[in-house]
Amino acid sequence: MRTWDGRYSQPVRLDEISTPSRVADAGEGVSQPELGLAARNHGMPLEAMRYDLTPPGLHYLLIHYDIPFVDADAWSLRIDGLVDRPLTIDLAALKAMPATTVRSTMECAGNGRARLEPRPVSQPWLVEAVGTAEWTGVPLRDVLLAAGVRPDAVDVVFTGADHGVERGVEQDYQRKLTLAEALDPEVLLAYEMNGAPLAPQHGFPLRLLVPGWYGMTNVKWLRRVEVLDHEFTGFQQKAYVVRQSSDEAGVPITRIAPRALVIPPGFPDFMTRGRVVRPGPVLLEGRAWSGRAPVARVEVSVDGGATWAAATLADDGGHRWAWRRWSHSWLATPGEHLVTARATTTDGEVQPVDAPWNRGGFVNNAAHQIPVTCLED
Numbered sequence: 050m051r052t053w054d055g056r057y058s059q060p061v062r063l064d065e066i067s068t069p070s071r072v073a074d075a076g077e078g079v080s081q082p083e084l085g086l087a088a089r090n091h092g093m094p095l096e097a098m099r100y101d102l103t104p105p106g107l108h109y110l111l112i113h114y115d116i117p118f119v120d121a122d123a124w125s126l127r128i129d130g131l132v133d134r135p136l137t138i139d140l141a142a143l144k145a146m147p148a149t150t151v152r153s154t155m156e157c158a159g160n161g162r163a164r165l166e167p168r169p170v171s172q173p174w175l176v177e178a179v180g181t182a183e184w185t186g187v188p189l190r191d192v193l194l195a196a197g198v199r200p201d202a203v204d205v206v207f208t209g210a211d212h213g214v215e216r217g218v219e220q221d222y223q224r225k226l227t228l229a230e231a232l233d234p235e236v237l238l239a240y241e242m243n244g245a246p247l248a249p250q251h252g253f254p255l256r257l258l259v260p261g262w263y264g265m266t267n268v269k270w271l272r273r274v275e276v277l278d279h280e281f282t283g284f285q286q287k288a289y290v291v292r293q294s295s296d297e298a299g300v301p302i303t304r305i306a307p308r309a310l311v312i313p314p315g316f317p318d319f320m321t322r323g324r325v326v327r328p329g330p331v332l333l334e335g336r337a338w339s340g341r342a343p344v345a346r347v348e349v350s351v352d353g354g355a356t357w358a359a360a361t362l363a364d365d366g367g368h369r370w371a372w373r374r375w376s377h378s379w380l381a382t383p384g385e386h387l388v389t390a391r392a393t394t395t396d397g398e399v400q401p402v403d404a405p406w407n408r409g410g411f412v413n414n415a416a417h418q419i420p421v422t423c424l425e426d
C-alpha cells in the first residue's frame with residue numbers, strides 16, 4: 050500500500066494499489082475497506098422475506114467495480130466469436146423478440162462469508178445476500194440459434210460494461226457458461242425486473258439470468274456474448290471456486306446450495322439486533338430455496354439444533370427457482386433461545402449446522418441461527 054510521502058512523481062503499477070486476497074487474523078474485526086464494500090453492496094433486510102417478490106430497493110446488491118453509466122440509445126449487444134452470423138442487436142430489436150418471464154431467487158456465492166472463522170477478507174455478508182424477482186427477457190438460446198453457433202463451440206463468454214482491477218488484474222467483468230448450459234431455454238437475456246426496466250444497479254439495460262445459479266454468473270450491463278472453441282479461464286471464472294488454499298485450482302461454483310432463512314421473530318434491539326419476544330405462541334416463518342434438487346422439507350429448532358421439529362412448507366406455486374414459504378408455531382417460554390432452521394432437498398442434501406470453511410468464503414449454507422430473548426410474563 051502506498052503512503053503519501055511527497056514522492057508523487059513516482060510511477061505506480063496496478064498491482065501496487067490492488068490488494069491481494071487475505072484471511073483475517075483470529076479475532077480481527079471487520080476492516081474499513083470491508084465496511085466500504087458492505088455500505089456499497091447492501092443486503093436484503095430479512096423481514097423482506099415476507100414478500101414473495103422482493104420490493105424495489107430491498108433486493109441485495111453486489112457490484113465488483115462501479116455501476117457503469119449506459120446510454121440505452123447508444124447501447125447494443127454484440128454476439129460473435131464462433132458463429133455463422135455475428136449479430137449486433139439493440140434494445141428495440143431484443144424487445145421485439147418473443148419474451149418469457151421467470152421468478153427466481155438470486156443469492157451471492159459469498160453469502161455467509163462473515164460467519165466463517167477465520168474470515169476471508171472480502172464483502173462481509175452475514176446471510177442477507179439474497180432476493181427474489183421476476184425477470185423478463187429473451188431466451189439466450191434464441192439469440193444463439195439466430196447467430197448460428199458452430200459445431201466446435203465449447204464455451205460462451207459474457208462481458209459486462211463495468212471495468213476494474215482485482216488482485217492486480219485489470220479486467221472487464223466476465224463469466225462463462227458451457228455451450229450446453231447456455232442453450233438451456235430457461236437462461237434469459239433479461240431487460241426487466243418485476244415488470245420494470247432493470248435499475249442501473251441491477252444491470253441496465255440487459256443482464257444474463259441463469260435460474261438456480263449463484264449470483265456471479267448473472268452478468269450485469271451485458272454488452273458482448275462471445276462463443277469460443279476452447280475453455281474460458283478468465284479471472285472471475287478462476288476466482289469463484291471452493292478451495293482450502295489459494296494455490297489449489299478448486300471446484301467451480303455453479304448452483305445454489307439449499308438454504309432456509311428465518312424471518313427474525315419479535316422486535317429488535319437497535320444496536321445488537323438481538324430479538325425480543327413475549328411468552329406465548331410465536332409464529333416462526335421464513336423462506337427456503339435450492340438451485341440443486343428441490344427443497345423437500347424444512348426443520349426448525351429453538352435449542353440451537355439439539356432437537357428439531359418439522360415446519361409447514363408451502364409448495365412452489367409453479368415457480369421452481371423461487372423461494373418457498375415455511376412456518377412453525379412455537380410456544381415461547383421466558384429465557385434465552387437459539388432459533389435455527391435447516392432445509393433438506395429431495396436428494397437428501399441437508400444444510401450443515403457447522404459452517405464448511407473455504408479460502409474464498411463461498412457457499413456457506415450453515416443453518417441460520419437467531420438468538421431470541423423471551424421476556425418474563
Ligand SMILES: Nc1nc2c(c(=O)[nH]1)N[C@H]1C(S)=C(S)[C@@H](COP(=O)(O)O)O[C@H]1N2
Nearest residue numbers: 109110111112113157209222264265268269
Ligand atoms: N457485470 C457485472 N455483473 C455482475 C457483477 C458485477 O460486479 N459486474 N456481480 C455479480 C455478483 S457477484 C452477484 S452476487 C450478482 C448480484 O446481482 P444483483 O446486484 O442484481 O443482486 O451480480 C453478478 N453480476
Ligand SMILES: [Mo]
Nearest residue numbers: 111157158264
Ligand atoms: Mo456474488
